Amino acid sequence: MANGGPVEHGYPHLETVRAAITALYRRLSYDTVQTFATSVAPADVAFCDTDDLYLGTQRVAHELVRHFRLPDARMIVSFREMTHAANVELTAGPEYFVELNERFRTHRRDIGAALAHEIMHVYLHRLDLSFAGTRDNEILTDTATTYLGAGWLLLDAYRENGTSSQKLGYLTPEEFGYVLAKRSSVFGEDPSIWFTSAQAYSAYEKGMARARRDEQQPPLTAAGWVGRRRYARDRRHAQERWRGPGQVPVAAPDVPYAFTPQEPGALRVSFPCPTCHQRIGVPVRGRVRARCGLCRTVLECDT
Numbered sequence: 001m002a003n004g005g006p007v008e009h010g011y012p013h014l015e016t017v018r019a020a021i022t023a024l025y026r027r028l029s030y031d032t033v034q035t036f037a038t039s040v041a042p043a044d045v046a047f048c049d050t051d052d053l054y055l056g057t058q059r060v061a062h063e064l065v066r067h068f069r070l071p072d073a074r075m076i077v078s079f080r081e082m083t084h085a086a087n088v089e090l091t092a093g094p095e096y097f098v099e100l101n102e103r104f105r106t107h108r109r110d111i112g113a114a115l116a117h118e119i120m121h122v123y124l125h126r127l128d129l130s131f132a133g134t135r136d137n138e139i140l141t142d143t144a145t146t147y148l149g150a151g152w153l154l155l156d157a158y159r160e161n162g163t164s165s166q167k168l169g170y171l172t173p174e175e176f177g178y179v180l181a182k183r184s185s186v187f188g189e190d191p192s193i194w195f196t197s198a199q200a201y202s203a204y205e206k207g208m209a210r211a212r213r214d215e216q217q218p219p220l221t222a223a224g225w226v227g228r229r230r231y232a233r234d235r236r237h238a239q240e241r242w243r244g245p246g247q248v249p250v251a252a253p254d255v256p257y258a259f260t261p262q263e264p265g266a267l268r269v270s271f272p273c274p275t276c277h278q279r280i281g282v283p284v285r286g287r288v289r290a291r292c293g294l295c296r297t298v299l300e301c302d303t
Contacts, residue, residue, distance in 0.1 A: 007165050013175055017171065019277070039150065045153065054077065060111055064116055068148065076098070077098045078098075079104065084101065096119070098118050116151065120141050139170050142179075146183065149183070152194055156194065176207065180204055192205075218230070235303075257271040273292040273294070274297070275297040287300075287302050
């Protein structure tokens, strides 16, 4: 939790975020992901200063447990001084033990954001879905929270000005915006109408622009002129190398697509699905329509 210190920006965790989206689809399935088409409503997690601290926290926690389809169990919440925003005890239940940072006693509007991350830890624990290492596992948790409909709370908790700053979670504000944009593209939902933080709205716009670039990479037909021109050049070079004795086409280090030989004497191009980032392979033969087997996105390609 950044509290008054510098907030990291940009996309330093982007590859892990993309891997987390792929892992969600693989573990949950397309049909289960679709059940999270509606995000947590602001009214369900609103917290007024006049609310009783513990009763209000348990009410918000219950709404998040319900949203993530976890077994209906009692949330035992306590507050204490700590470095991080919150901590959860991962047990089999039936009760969930959550500790929140002492500062949330007076910053109650962000309790829902802190709880969303911790309750997602419980959800992923029950799914037996995790990444190796604390850093990557926390990025998985933030990504899953956001993609499954509660992460807009985490981005909305981001506030920064000349004298103070606050950010919850391990993703940068722009990475939260990126995942929210990915979710918006799938479900047609606009989370920006719920933001109370102007900085959150700006980060969402930047994340949206980065997410749109995923949908404009060759061999997708939506690719721009520069990308199409480079793709044609790389394809030609791959074909020339493939004709040479014992040579196999290789991927350029800075492009998302890669060419591989396909018998008899043809090429195949693989590229990441712009929705779930699973790699898709199609033959190099002009205009083709591909369907991702993981997230069922239909893609128009010009190979």
